[in-house]
Structure formats: structure tokens, C-alpha cells
Amino acid sequence: MAMYRRVLPLFMALLFAQVINAQFSISGTIRDQQAAGPLSGASVRLSSVSNASITRNVLSDSLGRFSFQGLPADSFQVVISFVGFKDVSRGVRVDSTTASLDTTGTGMVTLDVAMVPSASNDLATVVVSTRIAPATQRGDTLQINASQFKVNPDATAEDLARKVPGITIENGQVKAQGENVQKVTIDGRELFGDDATAALRNLPAEIIDKIQIFDRMSDQAQLSGVDDGNTQKGINIVTKADMRNGQFGRITAGYGTDERYLAGGNTTILKDNRRISIVGNFN
Numbered sequence: 001m002a003m004y005r006r007v008l009p010l011f012m013a014l015l016f017a018q019v020i021n022a023q024f025s026i027s028g029t030i031r032d033q034q035a036a037g038p039l040s041g042a043s044v045r046l047s048s049v050s051n052a053s054i055t056r057n058v059l060s061d062s063l064g065r066f067s068f069q070g071l072p073a074d075s076f077q078v079v080i081s082f083v084g085f086k087d088v089s090r091g092v093r094v095d096s097t098t099a100s101l102d103t104t105g106t107g108m109v110t111l112d113v114a115m116v117p118s119a120s121n122d123l124a125t126v127v128v129s130t131r132i133a134p135a136t137q138r139g140d141t142l143q144i145n146a147s148q149f150k151v152n153p154d155a156t157a158e159d160l161a162r163k164v165p166g167i168t169i170e171n172g173q174v175k176a177q178g179e180n181v182q183k184v185t186i187d188g189r190e191l192f193g194d195d196a197t198a199a200l201r202n203l204p205a206e207i208i209d210k211i212q213i214f215d216r217m218s219d220q221a222q223l224s225g226v227d228d229g230n231t232q233k234g235i236n237i238v239t240k241a242d243m244r245n246g247q248f249g250r251i252t253a254g255y256g257t258d259e260r261y262l263a264g265g266n267t268t269i270l271k272d273n274r275r276i277s278i279v280g281n282f283n
Contacts (some may be wrong), residue, residue: 022031024094025066029109030060030080038064039115041135042082043165049075049091057165058177059144062137069178078111083134085115113162141214142166142177151205157237164211167235172197183216186237187244190200196235203237210238 026046030039041059044066048054051074060066073095080088092109099107134148149163161167166177174181174196183190184199192199216234221227 009034023069024071024073024099024107024109025067025069026071026076026078026092026094026109026111027065028078029111030064030066030082030113030115032085033114034102034115038062039082039085040064040137042080042115044133045079045081045165047077047079056168056178059135059142059165061142073107080113080115082115084117086118088113088115102240141212143253144211144213146205146208146210153206155205156201157203157205157208158197160205160208161200161211161235166213167211169197169200174200174235180281181233181235183232184235184237187239188236201235207239207243209240212236212238 022171028046031037032039036170039060039127042063042064044058044060046054046068048058053076054072057070058066058068071094072238073091078090078092080090090111090113091110094107094109096107099109135142136142137143144164146160151163158169161174162169174184181196182194184192184196186199186203190204195203212235214234214236215231217227218230218232221230
């Protein structure tokens, strides 16, 4: 009994420390309330109530699932939207009292979201339209339709990518679904090597048809043809069929005091299977 009294406080202290240091996650499933099926490609936005810098966006997968990992204990607002359905907003509190700990010490909160189709009050007019999903899941590849995201006529691929749920660009680092992206390919071909940000900054958004997010094998595995189990998030940009043979670019210039000036530009050439980009800056 004495041993039990000594061990119990230690066990409780370790358990308390685990709870205090726990990372939290919010996950869930989105479904059509009427059809009772999953909604793939729904946009899910998470924002912290107390910290405006914490915002994340993801798209639901082919089974309607979504997940936000590595969250601190806090109150969050989760907003889910899908074309043709009413938006759903949920307030979620994650801490040691609301989350259940898994074997890794992560506190989990799970949501079940049923979305209701939007109803029109205008019964005199019937409009038949085809809805284009903003994203579709094909195997392990999430394919985003660029036409569903509005950008300025002179926008770059980076401007477009910033609007896509699941892709973030911070301090020059491109991330997809929370993981670092080392390479961005154009129609399956490398253009800027390991500089993912440069690839996005020097490609005009107007030529993009789709953006694909997938798990790519390591360079060594691709060379050897043997899967070593090491994968990285990759982004592939699929260009529009009528723009795969052409030349695109932009020129910038500036003039300041003491006869200082700055000039620069970039040119991207797409020709058959070739992808060439030239970037230059002068001052």
C-alpha cells in the first residue's frame, strides 16, 4: 500500500505533464445531409479566436475527411463551404478537457458535419447548371481546378497558390497540406530545381489549368526505381492545352535618388516537351 501511495502521485504528475504539453488536432467528416454521401473538395477554414496569425485552409478528401494538426490549446472557428450548399460555422474549443489523448499524446477533437443544399426562393425560374468542383481526389493526388479561384489578369502562379486551400507560402517556404514542398514541376517536368517559390513567382497564373498536390518519391528512389519509403509533398502545375507552346514574361523597372535604378524581368518558354525560364535583375 505504501508503494502504491508513492507511485500514484508520480503517475499523475507524468500524466498531467503529458496533457499540458500535448499538441491538439481537429479532424472531421463532411457529408451531404440529403444524399448521405461524403463531400469531396469542400473548403475548410480554421482560425484562432485569440490569435489572428493562426489561420489554416484545407480541402476535404474523397471521403469527405479533413484534419488540422499541431494546434495549441485554444478556441477556434471552423468554417466549411461548398458550392451549392449553405456554409457551416462551428466554434471549437480544444484543451485537455475537450480532447481525448491518443497514444502519441495528441489531443483529438472530431467533428461530424452535415451540409444542407442551398434553396432558392425564386420558384418562377428554373436554372440548370453544371457545378465544377474546386477540387477532386484521384488516388493520392488532390487536383485543384484553377478556374475556380479568381485572380488579377497579371497574377502569378504564386498569387493563385495563395488562394488555394491547403497551400501556404510563408517566408519563402511553400507548404502543401502542412508539409514543405521542395519541387514544383510544370506538366511533370522540373523548371527551377529545388526552388519551389521561384517556380511559382515566374509563371503566369493565366496559363494554369490545374494544380496537383501529391506525395512524390525521393530523388534517389526515382533514380533507382525502388521506393525507399521517403516521400515529400510535391506540386505539379498542369498548363492549359492551348498555352503549352508559347513564351510568357514580364519586365519591371524603377528609378530612385542618386541616379539609382532597378530593372528586371523573366521569360518562360514552353515548347513541346521543353520548359525554359530565364530570370534577370540589374541595378
